[in-house]
Amino acid sequence: MKLRVQNIQGLTPNFTVTVNSDSDLAFKGTSYLYGSLGNQRSLPIPYGTTQQFADAQINNAPRRGYETGEIRYNTTTQKLEVFNNGVWAG
Helix, strand or coil: CCCCCCCCCCCCCCCCCCCCCCCCCCCCCCCCCCEEEEEECCCCEEEEHHHHHHHHHHHHCCCCCCCCCCCEEEEHHHHHHEEEHHHHHH
């Protein structure tokens, strides 16, 4: 299923958009994804322990697999990890 949206605006400060867990969001051209908290901008990334990542890969392996450039934060090693050439490294 494809959904083409030009602009999404909320009616309250707590407006959220929910998509199915098997959905992909693609940002192309000059589009960006921003998160805002007051005057700070941040983008949440996946995080967890080394064991949680291993368990998730065994039990809920990504349908499309990982792609080069994906990032996550490992709370065991306290390092940001990047997936490159088939390996998570941080």
